[in-house]
Amino acid sequence: MASLSASAQSPARSAKPSTTRPWTYWWWMGSAVSEADISRQLDQFAKAGLGGVHIIPIYGVRGYEAQSIPFLSPRWLSVFAHTVREAHRRGLGVDLTTGTGWPFGGPNVTPDMAARQWQLQAGQLVSKPTRQQVKRAAPGGEGPVIDPFSQSAMQQYLRRFDSTLATLPTQPRAVYNDSYEAYGANWTTDFPAEFRQRRGYDLSSQLAAFLDSTSTDGLRVRQDYQQTLAELLRDASAGTWTRWAAQRGYQTRYQAHGSPGNLIDLYALASIPETESFGSSRFPIPGLRVDENYEIDRFGTPHPLAMKFASSAANLTGKPLVSSETGTWLADHFKVSLSQIKPQVDELFTAGINHIFYHGITYSPAGQNGSNPSWPDQSWPGWLFYASTNYGPSSHFWPQLPLLNQYIDRCQSRLQTSHPDNDLLVYFPMHDLWATRARSAGGLHMLEVHHVDRWLLPLPFGQLCDSLRLRGYAFDYVSDQLLSTLKTDRQGRIMAGNASYRAVVIPRCTYLPETTMAQLNRLARQGVRVIFEGGLPEQVPGFYQHQARSQTLRQLGAGLRRLPVVSVSRDVVATLGTIGIRREAWASRGLLFIRKRQGDSVQYFITNLGNQFRAGWITLAASGGPVIRYDPLTNQQSTLPDRRLQSTRSVWLRLEPGQSCFLTVSPAAPRPDRSPPVASVGPGQPMALPIGGPWQLTFMTGQPALNLSRQVPELTSWTTLADSAGYFWGTVRYETTFDLSASIDPAAVYELDLGSVREVAAVRLNGKPLGTAWCLPFRLTIPAGQLKPGRNRLDIDVTNLSANYMRLYDRQQPGWKKFHDINIVDIRYRPFDASRWPAEPSGLLGPVRIVSYQ
Structure with a gap:
């Protein structure tokens, strides 16, 4: 194999695929795939509005062992080449995990390459293998996990791909490294030599201190130990992998989280840093449901502060794309709705993510994957991955998935073509974390995204960042290493990538x-504002020459403190106000945002994931001309009303809980003020007309087939109408008429508010389509002329979750659960059994009303 420093010929690639459309993980179970089914499913993906696939070979299917294709075998390479070629023909991209399952490992990992841990033997630290095997491995991918701290292990591991994957005429866009899950690994064969070279002393000389977690010297030695592992992971393992990929023409997607290293530095190595959104956030959006069986204590919840490690690294290094594994385990199988997915996506956008990857879709052969409610065969639900959510053709929301895809496409088209507009860099004090006791296996601090309450939020760093976030300050994180790379301009601003910052x-x-x-001294002398919370640190981390180095630290700090741009503050937020750092005060009303620059304009993405704000005057930190609102859900834009009180200019924003929008502030001069200078009541105070019953309900296409029609005086779940209705998955039509006695104001905006919908509603008003309501709040704008005085007719087709049918199907056809390894489990990782589920509420629950405002 050519050395990693040697140049490698870049493989041929087709036209660049769309990155604004969402991509998806695509699990190949046992790699029991065929060219015909690959082409068929790629057609489905393209028509649904996906932008690409990320292939992960995993465990197989019972009864399909003979069809399984060993990973990287000639046959596997042939079907993979077909996939890339056919995907490119459809405008789709292809990424590939550099391995099967996770983490890296496999049959070519020899004992000297395998993950290791230290143990004390005869008074000396020696290593032993962890014996961890690749998790969820595909046929041909089974074997030990590699040593993540060894450069030579990674180099040997990657040779397998040079002799196989690199021989193909067409290649994936990017290779992928999943989140760190090398459990118990805390050593490598050459660790003593690396420690001595990097830390300046022999670890064996301080063995007693290393083993004593209570002493001061022990704490310092442990800091050195964890820093050495972090550097080895960055330089030897992750660095080797990213260099190897770059020299062969691949981009890299890297999930650094979960590792014992500094996440900012690790994410910064990747072409596309990737975070993860696992589980459902507890947003107080009215009507938003969460699965009551999801165990927060066990699995945690997503948090934007964890997501910002990936986006901060991208912003500081000028990477245009930041991705996320999205929507993992939002709810149990067959229970996830589109209305639960959108708020999680919106939270990711505000954290700087702009390249969504669904988690995900499972390859299913023909006859194993029902794609519409008529189901010509009875092989539904096809092949499924053990971890919900299913975004594939057998999902109950597949017919409506193009609506979510279109929304994401519109958002990411703007987010990917704009640059960060954050004012602050917040230093991440990794050494303080290393000074605390680790809870993870192997005695290391694993910086995972699930439980930020265990390592991030308790730190003063986490507390400060959360306060800044909720009070409307825009910031990124910076590490010790990246701090040393920063440049400044003549105005004392930090310049990094496509971003600029006004203070550290x-x-x-x-x-x-x-x-x-x-x-920090260097930056401050170049005019950069530096703010210390509470005081200047007076200790250096680590054991070697601790006192002398700490004295140097204090001397540097004393000189730094005398500079006029340096502040020491007990209240950082108050200090930021005195030095003119921009704040979006309206964020304290429960609105999340990201502020970006697009040419000479400032662009905001704002989402209401709370229950405090509905409408009101807000003052944007960005000044300029008219403020244009763009709604990515409807693809409509409008100019916001504005007013000026003294020297402050505000705009009137209406944004209901669950809604989101873009605001663009152009650099042009503001328009003449048209509103009263002291007006306190904004435009468009809403009026509501309730639409009561009776309602005619007709059961339409679905399973099991029901010939059922009912008239009901008021809206309720259709599962209460008959015992059989509790098992129905499909569509029910709701019909009613209502009188509009008031005249229609041509200057008013009219909306149909459906209240609670389980789960999506296709609406016709007076015989004309109004649209499909699929997310919170379930509202549709009524075009001018479609609502009329007097009698109006409303027809609403509501489609529910497949969970109710699975209650019956799992009892009658349990053989669909036929997968090796973990098979299918529920959200608590117990064997899946839907036969005892209660019926999920289904249908139009209301209340339904016509809402109007100016």
């Missing part, structure tokens, strides 16, 4: 490397 904030911390204090 050092949260309250005990330890700071003297080299970092020197870098």
Whole structure:
């Protein structure tokens, strides 16, 4: 194999696929795939509005062992080449995990390459294998997990791909490294030599301190130990993999989280840093449901502060794309709705993510994947991955998935073509974390995205960042390493990638490397604002020459403190106000946002994931000309009403809980003020007309087939109408008429508010389509002329979850659960059994009303 420093010929590639459309994980179970089914499913993906696939070979299907194709075998390479070729023909991209399952490992991992941990033997630290095997491995991918701290192990591991994948005429866009799950690995064969070279002393000389977690010296030695592992992971393993990929023409998608390293530095190595959104956030949006069986204590919830590690690394290094594994385990199988997915996507957007990857879709052969409610065969639900959510053709929301895809496409088209507009860099004090006791296996701090309450939020860093976020400040994180790379301009702004920053904030911390204090000195002398929370740290991390190095730190700090651009503050938020750092005050009303620059304009993405705000005057930190609102859900834009009170200019924003929009502020001069200078009541105070019953219900296409029609005086779940209705998955039509006695104001905006919908509603008003309501709030704008005075007719086709049918199907056809390894489990990782589920509420639950406002 050519050395990693040698150049490698880039493989041929077709036209660039769309990155604004969402991509999806695509699990190949046992790689029991065929060219015909690959082409068929790629057609489905393209028509649904997906932008690409990320192939992950995993465990197989019982009864299909003979059809399984060993990973990287000649036959596997042939079907993979077919996939890339056919995907490119359809405008789709293809990414590939550099392995099967997770983490890296396989049959070519020899004992000397395998993950290791230390143990004490005869008074000496020696290594032993962890014996961890690749999790969820595909045929041909089984074997030990590689040593994540060894450069030579990674180099040997990657040779398998040079002799197989690199021989193909067409290649994937990117290779992928999943989140760190090398459990118990905390050592590598050459660790003593690496430690001595990097830390300046022999670890064996301080063995007693290393083993004593209560002493001061022990704490410092442990800091050195964890920093050495972090550097080895960054330089030897992740660095080797990303260099190998770049030299062969691949981009890299890297999930650094879960690792014992500094996440900012690790994400920064990747072409496309990737975070993860696992489980459902507890947004207080009225009507938003969460699965009551989801165990927060066990699995945690998504948090934007964790997501910002990936986007911060991208912003500081000028990477245009930041991706996310999206929607994993939002709810149990067959229970996830589109209305639950959208708020999670919106939260990702506000955290700087702009390249969504669904998690995900499972390959299913023909006859194993029902794609519409008529189901010509009885092989539904096809092949499924053990972890919900299913975004594939057998999902109950597949017919409406193009609506979500279109929404994401519109959002990402703007987010990917704009640049960050954050004012602050907040230093991440990794050494303070290393000074606390680790809870993870192997005695290391694993910085995983699930439980930020265990490592991120308790730190002063986490507390400060959460306060800044909720009060409307825009910021990124910075590490010791990236701090040393920063440049400044003549105005004292930090310039990095396509971003610029006006100040660096050092949260309250005990330890700071003297080299970092020197870098802060450099920046401050070039005019950069530096703010220390509480005081300047007076200790360096680590054991070697601790006192002398700490003295250097204090001397540097004393000089730094005398500079006029340096502040020490107990209240950082108050200090930011005095130095003119921009704040979006309206964020304290429960609105999340990201602010970006697009040419000479400032662009906001704002989402209401709370229950405090509905409409009101807001003052944007960006000044300029008219403020244009763009609704990515409807593809409509309008100019917001504005007013000026003294020197403050505000705009009137209506944004119901669950809604989101873009606001663009152009650099043009503001329009003449047209509103009263002291007006306190904004335009468009809403009026509501309730639409009561009776309602005619007709059961239409679905399973099991029901010939059922009912008239009901008021809206209720259709599962209450008959015992058989509790098992029905499909569509029910709701019909009613209502009188509009008031005249129609041509200047007013009219909306149909459906209230609670389980789960999607296709609406016709007076015989004309009004649209499909699929997310919270379930509202549709009524075009001018479609609503008329007097009698109006409303027809609403509502489609529910497949969970109710699975209650029956799982009892009658349990053989669909036929997968190796973990098979199918529920949201608590117990064997899946839907036969005892209660019926999920279904249909139009209302209340339904016509809402109007100016």
